[in-house]
Amino acid sequence: MRIEWQDLDVNGDWLSGYSKIHEGIISGTFPAHRRRFAVWTCSELNVPVSPESTARCAGLANRLLGIISAFLYAILTERALIIEWPGDEASHLANFLYSPYLRWNATRSTWSHLDAISLDTRVGSGRSGWLGVRRELRTFHWLNDHKASVVKLTLLEGYFDDLLQNPNLAAACLYGLNLKTSDEVLGRLGRILFHAHNSLDDDIMARSVGSTFRLGVQIRIGMFEAGAMGIGMTELERFRVKLLKVLAKLSQKHSSTLIVLACDSLEAIALAKSWNLNVNGMTVRISSSSSAIGSVDFNQSSAIMASTIFDFWSLAVCDEVLVSVPSTFGLVARLLNLTGSVEHFAFLRSDWEAVLWNKYAAIMAEDEHVDYKRIFGRAFCSTVGWTGDLCLHEEVDFGT
Secondary structure (H helix, E strand, O other): OOOOOOOOOOOOHHHHHHHHHHHHHHHOOOOHHHOOEEEEEOOOOOOOOOOOOOOOOOOHHHHHHHHHHHHHHHHHOOOEEEEEOOOOHHHOHHHOEEOOOOOOOOOHHHOOOOOEEEEEOOOOOOOHHHHHHHHHHHHOOOOOOOOOOEEEEEOOOOOHHHHHOOOOOHHHHHHHOOOOOHHHHHHHHHHHHOEEOHHHHHHHHHHHOOOOEEEEEEEOOOOOOOOOOOOOHHHHHHHHHHHHHHHHHHOOOOOEEEEEEEEOOHHHHHHHHOOOOOEOOEEEEEEEOOOOOOOOOOOOOHHHHHHHHHHHHHHHOOOEEEEOOOOHHHHHHHHOOOOOOOOOOOOOOOOHHHHHHHHOHHHHHHOOOOOHHHHHHHHHHHHHOOOHHHHOOOOOOOOO
């Protein structure tokens, strides 16, 4: 690296140094040869980008994973990160989240006239685009490759593990940034990039008055009953039993708990809010937004974006998060690590291996002899940064 990177600390020299580089590039005070950008985008490849349709741009949590990956890339190559959010101005991410350390929402006129290359995970047949980008990020040289002024990165999941494994970047990652694992990237860089505007924070915190512990609960019903995308309405009773076990453990330390509920089904929200979850003398309240989690991949309206961000950030500021099935929405919210270490995770489904097989069978094409645990590791743990119990075969045991 060309500057003396220090330990990654929001109050330390490392961030101060990068913030100055970022602002110098954005404002144009740096000389032309140093005005280099890393632009996260999903606005090209003839993909419709409008309030009505943003197909193939992925959901909110997957986009944030890609943005954090692009941020790590920007740091390691001394570029200014720009987030080119799809949709109209009213639905832009900057209306809800911001960074106090760098201006990542600069307009296209800042960089669009410069020479550019693109790393787009959507290009190619099947998963070839995704694999090609992963190989590129694992092997490129930060000084000799990617010489264009602008590198446009269409990353729709976490790619920080690939950057961490790049031998040309190893010294900068380990000794300069003090980053060793993917979860460190997500927890540290995510907190630099994303802060809630006061209005969003105030609305969320108003729900927590009177509770000593906030437990985020994401129930994902999915696109079809008991399918690969969710647990299905018929399995909600099993989830209630699991939730009671978690609450029993929490009652040993807390007198009251607020359950912050996020769900993609209004029917499931209504049912969950009818549950009696008071246990061992601990008072339990359930709070939820008035709408189900929306899909920003298919509807980019400002209303959908606002409600989705609200649910996501509500989970992110909880003390712990419980998810019904592996879902980037709830787990990325928790792994931003806004409140402390991960403790209370559980997957409801005992057949999650088959679920992952159905959803990620394409990964098997790379290697004929890949077991389920490796599928999970490659599809989730390595790219998202999940560690520990999240990467084991069995469910987390909370006891009785």
